[in-house]
Amino acid sequence: MSSTLRKEYLAAMGLETWSLRGPAAAASEPVAAPLNESAPAVAAVPREAARRDEVAPGDAAAPREAAPREAAYDWPQLRERVAACTRCGLCATRTQTVFGVGNLQAEWLVVGEAPGAEEDRQGEPFVGRAGQLLNAMLRAIGLKREQVYIANVLKCRPPHNRDPVPAETMECLPFLDRQIALLKPRIMLVVGRIAAQNLLRTDATLGSLRQRVHRFGASDVPLVVTYHPAYLLRSPAEKRKAWEDLKFAREVFARG
Numbered sequence: 250m251s252s253t254l255r256k257e258y259l260a261a262m263g264l265e266t267w268s269l270r271g272p273a274a275a276a277s278e279p280v281a282a283p284l285n286e287s288a289p290a291v292a293a294v295p296r297e298a299a300r301r302d303e304v305a306p307g308d309a310a311a312p313r314e315a316a317p318r319e320a321a322y323d324w325p326q327l328r329e330r331v332a333a334c335t336r337c338g339l340c341a342t343r344t345q346t347v348f349g350v351g352n353l354q355a356e357w358l359v360v361g362e363a364p365g366a367e368e369d370r371q372g373e374p375f376v377g378r379a380g381q382l383l384n385a386m387l388r389a390i391g392l393k394r395e396q397v398y399i400a401n402v403l404k405c406r407p408p409h410n411r412d413p414v415p416a417e418t419m420e421c422l423p424f425l426d427r428q429i430a431l432l433k434p435r436i437m438l439v440v441g442r443i444a445a446q447n448l449l450r451t452d453a454t455l456g457s458l459r460q461r462v463h464r465f466g467a468s469d470v471p472l473v474v475t476y477h478p479a480y481l482l483r484s485p486a487e488k489r490k491a492w493e494d495l496k497f498a499r500e501v502f503a504r505g
């Protein structure tokens with residue numbers, strides 16, 4: 250991707266780039282700084298030095314046992330089962346289920362928390378304001394929305410966008426597990442604390458989960474965590490860190 254194009258995408262994320270002057274400039278990528286932010290610019294850290302990866306043994310997220318009923322489903326069957334689901338109380342308040350969207354051959358799987366109001370209306374994940382930012386985040390690392398697959402931990406909107414409760418995630422996660430098994434992504438980009446904690450089965454903070462390679466499921470899919478775009482809309486100063494995470498994910502993917 251040309252640097253002009255990348256700058257356009259970063260601008261769409263609400264970031265502008267600046268480059269180091271002097272000899273270190275050649276060794277580092279442009280660093281993104283939040284627009285309209287009064288905080289001083291961060292020191293540019295060489296990419297290798299900034300990388301902390303490969304988690305300790307035991308930190309891999311073991312696959313949940315996909316209940317046998319999900320494990321046999323193909324894509325159309327799974328979509329049908331999700332659409333008809335009444336396993337938790339959210340079925341009473343949803344307009345429709347939000348299954349997931351994207352390329353069934355995608356190498357990247359993006360996982361969010363749960364549909365919001367707009368997603369509940371349209372039946373597609375990440376179509377509201379957070380979705381627009383997610384699209385810009387993906388474009389910033391050279392990915393079109395159509396190239397990836399996007400799904401949520403929950404397939405139904407929790408009323409008033411409240412956090413999912415454990416019983417809801419427990420009932421719903423087997424659907425996502427089956428989506429992952431069918432898709433076989435090469436990398437998972439998990440956005441937000443709730444999705445990360447549920448997929449990695451941890452109470453760890455988002456700050457401690459980002460900038461590391463986690464592994465998911467029996468096939469050890471690399472999993473990278475970053476901030477939720479809705480959070481970034483509320484806290485634009487954090488976009489700089491999200492950009493670091495996106496570059497990190499791109500490196501992890503490139504390493505294979």
Ligand code: URA
Nearest residue numbers: 361362363364374375
């Ligand atoms: N937030 C999410 O986590 N998922 C969506 O689909 C929309 C907003």
